[in-house]
Amino acid sequence: MIICTKNMDYRLGTQCQLVQNQVMVNSEKDRASLLRVKALASRGRLDTVSQQMASHPQYLESFLRTQHYILYMDGPLPLPYRHYIAIMAAARHHCRNLVSLHSAQFLRVGGDPSWLQGLEAAPPRLQQLDHINKVLAHQPWLTARSHIQALLKTGEQCWSLAELVQAVVLLAHCHSLCSFVFGSGSDPDIAATPRVPRGTPPGFCLGDAANGNTALSPAPAAPTEKTQRRRSLDSSCEVAYFREQIQKSQEEKERKGVSQTLPHADAEEEEEAMCAADPSRFVTDPEFGYQEFTRREEDHFQVFRVQDYSWEDHGFSLVNRLYSDIGHLLDERFRNVASLPFPHSPDLKRAIWNYIHCIYGIRYDDYDYGEVNRLMERGMKLYIKAVACYPDSSKTPLCPLSWAPVTASEKVHVNVLVMEARLQAELLYALRAITQYMIA
Numbered sequence: 001m002i003i004c005t006k007n008m009d010y011r012l013g014t015q016c017q018l019v020q021n022q023v024m025v026n027s028e029k030d031r032a033s034l035l036r037v038k039a040l041a042s043r044g045r046l047d048t049v050s051q052q053m054a055s056h057p058q059y060l061e062s063f064l065r066t067q068h069y070i071l072y073m074d075g076p077l078p079l080p081y082r083h084y085i086a087i088m089a090a091a092r093h094h095c096r097n098l099v100s101l102h103s104a105q106f107l108r109v110g111g112d113p114s115w116l117q118g119l120e121a122a123p124p125r126l127q128q129l130d131h132i133n134k135v136l137a138h139q140p141w142l143t144a145r146s147h148i149q150a151l152l153k154t155g156e157q158c159w160s161l162a163e164l165v166q167a168v169v170l171l172a173h174c175h176s177l178c179s180f181v182f183g184s185g186s187d188p189d190i191a192a193t194p195r196v197p198r199g200t201p202p203g204f205c206l207g208d209a210a211n212g213n214t215a216l217s218p219a220p221a222a223p224t225e226k227t228q229r230r231r232s233l234d235s236s237c238e239v240a241y242f243r244e245q246i247q248k249s250q251e252e253k254e255r256k257g258v259s260q261t262l263p264h265a266d267a268e269e270e271e272e273a274m275c276a277a278d279p280s281r282f283v284t285d286p287e288f289g290y291q292e293f294t295r296r297e298e299d300h301f302q303v304f305r306v307q308d309y310s311w312e313d314h315g316f317s318l319v320n321r322l323y324s325d326i327g328h329l330l331d332e333r334f335r336n337v338a339s340l341p342f343p344h345s346p347d348l349k350r351a352i353w354n355y356i357h358c359i360y361g362i363r364y365d366d367y368d369y370g371e372v373n374r375l376m377e378r379g380m381k382l383y384i385k386a387v388a389c390y391p392d393s394s395k396t397p398l399c400p401l402s403w404a405p406v407t408a409s410e411k412v413h414v415n416v417l418v419m420e421a422r423l424q425a426e427l428l429y430a431l432r433a434i435t436q437y438m439i440a
Contacts, residue, residue, distance in 0.1 A: 049177070049181065050064070055409045056409075056412065056413065056416065059336045062332045062333045066173070066326075067173065069325070070170055071086070071105075075166045076163045076166055079109040079110070080115075082170060084106055084122060085167055086174045087099055088129065089137065089174035089178075091280070091283050092137040092175065093179075095182070095391070096279060098177065103116055118281035119282045128157065132171070136429070138289050138389075140361075140425060140429040141304065141360065141361040143429045145440060147433060148164070148434050151164055168430045169323060171426070172426035173423060176419045176422040176426070179388055180419040182387060183391070184412065289390075290390065293359065304360075306364050315432075318431050334424060337416055343407070349417070350371075355381065356425070359388065360388075
């Protein structure tokens with residue numbers, strides 16, 4: 001099902017080097033404490049995502065290592081591009097938490113504040129990623145060789161293959177992280193009114209042939225004027241104000257000679273609050289959303305069979321060759337989530353992983369999908385599908401998260417499974433399209 005490869009040594013980024021090899025970890029409790037310290041050292045405060053994942057410290061370590069590598073370590077994309085791509089990805093799911101975080105980080109690494117006015121203010125090269133961002137976020141099976149070819153075509157605004165691979169990894173990472181953020185309740189949505197989910201509502205749970213749910217879904221609501229992206233002089237003024245306030249805060253601290261180590265957390269929180277922008281600024285075609293793979297009328301989209309293209313046999317080697325070391329780091333994440341202790345049977349864990357892949361059109365020929373209905377209660381399937389496919393609406397009355405797990409740790413475990421299965425699904429579709437482009 002998931003990765004089984006031999007152990008490897010991985011380079012640690014500065015995020016994990018600060019406390020590395022200074023403390024002997026003798027128990028899971030000690031290990032969790034150490035990981036909290038590492039997360040604190042990296043950002044000056046313990047963010048809610050790290051708090052949630054800290055109950056699974058080995059996984060948290062691999063998650064932090066991978067995230068730090070793709071955002072800050074070796075790679076063809078400049079740092080401002082990386083955070084702007086993360087903003088674009090998070091905006092597809094209206095995740096204010098991640099949009100605000102990466103907006104602040106974008107400014108810290110020298111990004112042009114005018115880009116935060118909206119996607120139309122960004123360079124054309126970044127705007128060109130909008131279509132593949134939209135497709136990977138909601139209907140990854142639509143990813144085609146033609147999309148890759150359009151981005152790599154010769155010209156002043158073209159992408160290199162290495163740049164595109166890093167961008168795709170970033171998009172998939174942030175899309176899947178949105179699912180975790182919403183599933184764990186880490187995103188305070190400040191919108192006063194609930195948003196209507198795009199596509200089929202998660203109350204319809206057909207994700208595979210074995211599901212047995214044949215209820216018809218209501219037609220999606222017609223787009224309104226409020227769904228259009230905000231484009232006005234106000235956005236420009238806001239960005240200038242945010243930048244000015246951040247600079248004033250930093251200059252004031254320098255004048256007072258205050259150490260940055262202790263107030264660092266408060267400063268970051270202030271910057272992220274000031275950079276809280278409407279995610280719709282970075283979104284085009286807001287009505288485009290997830291649709292049931294098994295309900296499509298088009299015959300030319302075939303089921304993705306893992307026996308024909310898998311992470312282990314194809315995706316890992318390709319991504320590692322085009323984006324050095326990221327294959328090892330992603331592989332470690334998949335192996336860690338596979339080895340997490342689960343309070344129920346391993347069969348249920350496999351059923352959850354395969355169910356998530358199935359609702360994204362990915363099938364395992366050697367798996368009996370009747371196991372999904374036998375092992376997963378309906379409430380669990382509704383919860384998993386909502387978090388995986390509709391994270392931007394999973395806390396509204398239209399999408400109740402009705403599944404009540406036994407423990408908080410169990411819910412975190414399921415959210416991690418959703419995140420990693422979705423991440424691998426997006427990567428498989430994107431890397432297969434890149435492979436098809438390369439051999440054409």
